Amino acid sequence: MTHIAVIGAGITGVTSAYCLARAGFEVSVLDRHRYPAMETSFANGGQLSASHTEVWNSVATLQKALRWMWHSDAPLLLNPAPSWHKYSWIAEFIAQIRHHDANSVATTRMAIEARQYLFAMAEAEGIAFDLEKRGILHLYHDAHTLAEAAAATRLLKQGGLERVAVTNEEIHQLEPTLTGQYAGGFFTESDSTGDIHQFTRGLARACERKGVTFYQDVQVVQAEASETGVALHWRAVNELGEFAAAAPPEVLACDAVLVCAGVGSRSLAQMLGDRVNVYPVKGYSITLHLDDARSRANAPWVSLLDEHAKIVTSRLGESRLRVAGTAEFNGENRDIRADRIAPLLQWVRENFDLETANAVPWAGLRPMMPNMMPVIQRGQRRRVYYNTGHGHLGWTLSAATAELVTALIASDAAVL
Ligand SMILES: Cc1cc2nc3c(=O)[nH]c(=O)nc-3n(C[C@H](O)[C@H](O)[C@H](O)COP(=O)(O)OP(=O)(O)OC[C@H]3O[C@@H](n4cnc5c(N)ncnc54)[C@H](O)[C@@H]3O)c2cc1C
Structure with a gap:
């Protein structure tokens, strides 16, 4: 089964993981917090x-x-x-x-x-x-x-x-x-309203029921995409975002990576050879x-x-x-x-x-993003994808952009 690693367990990452799992991919989600939806998807305007x-x-x-x-x-x-x-x-x-x-x-x-x-x-x-x-x-x-x-x-x-x-x-x-x-x-x-944190946590549990693996308290510190696969280097972090001194970096190997890392997307994109100006x-x-x-x-x-x-x-x-x-x-x-x-x-x-x-x-x-539009696209390197940059409308738009990026990845599935 094609293995997709999603970086970020906010609303964009969790909706994407859900759609990808439903489409038949093996999915792992990595996030530097103990639980999903602890950064911008925590207490927004609703x-x-x-x-x-x-x-x-x-x-x-x-x-x-x-x-x-x-x-x-x-x-x-x-x-x-x-x-x-x-x-x-x-x-x-x-x-x-x-x-x-x-x-x-x-x-x-x-x-x-x-x-x-x-x-x-x-x-x-x-x-x-x-x-x-x-x-x-x-x-x-x-x-x-x-x-x-x-x-x-x-x-x-x-x-x-x-x-x-x-x-x-x-x-x-x-x-x-x-x-x-x-x-x-x-x-x-x-129009309507709702609690983004409750929704994201509930959907994360649904993802787990569909077989998605969540790696929490881990920060992706390096990402490499090659013709044969993607390697994500991660280190365990504590509540303050500090690395555990004794814990050496570990590597998650996968077939493709989807960056849904909110304000962390810019530096991850740089590691992967792209410019995502969040x-x-x-x-x-x-x-x-x-x-x-x-x-x-x-x-x-x-x-x-x-x-x-x-x-x-x-x-x-x-x-x-x-x-x-x-x-x-x-x-x-x-x-x-x-x-x-x-x-x-x-x-x-x-x-x-x-x-x-x-x-x-x-x-x-x-x-x-400077144009205030979400980024749903392939990276320059094969096996790299983005669903990020939702600005002031991530709660409103994520369910649609998750479907879009899943369709994009599914269309490449034969070569991943
Ligand atoms: C005050 C305020 C009010 C808002 N009101 C609304 C509203 O009413 N309606 C609306 O639609 N939107 C609203 N928004 C916007 C919305 O909340 C965001 O667009 C949305 O939460 C962004 O989700 P995300 O998944 O992109 O980012 P996040 O929720 O921040 O998730 C990104 C995740 O990536 C993880 N991450 C980043 N880098 C790494 C790394 N290197 N390794 C591991 N993990 C990493 C982070 O830990 C984080 O959990 C509001 C925002 C704010 C601040």
């Missing part, structure tokens, strides 16, 4: 969001970034310190502005397609992940951004998505817990545990995106509310900064009558 697929490559985004640069509580923050990776990535991001419309439409199509695959996986494997099919409501505070959103709606429509304009009154009818006033909004009934765009979330009846009653059920604050919410069952946002360009830095968590808490207090004392903060690194 939105399965075809309505948030407009790529960020625009002059307006650049203008906002410059305006916000010196405000530590701004939704988008750029550390101006010199870094070749950061500035070359930004240059490529700017060069992609001309593809804004085409890439937005393509992402919308993929997001719509992904829904059916994700729901089918959950149903087939009996995975509970606090799925809420109540739609996503985008909120706008002024006429200008509302008009910009109307233009984006036309692009989403080209991609096959219907979202409807709603008035301030209709916003409050859709989500009665909201206390703010708005210029208007857009509602996408077909940049770590940091974001933050808080998870509010709704322990009292007042908080449970006053927390929203419909998923929200506040366009001014760039904050999203997802209700994760009766007793949790996830609030996420911010984009920070500051390298591979995982610090949870108090001054970046504060705006999320402030936003909740301004908009809802909720207890926020037991909010659990988190930070994650979005693996973002």
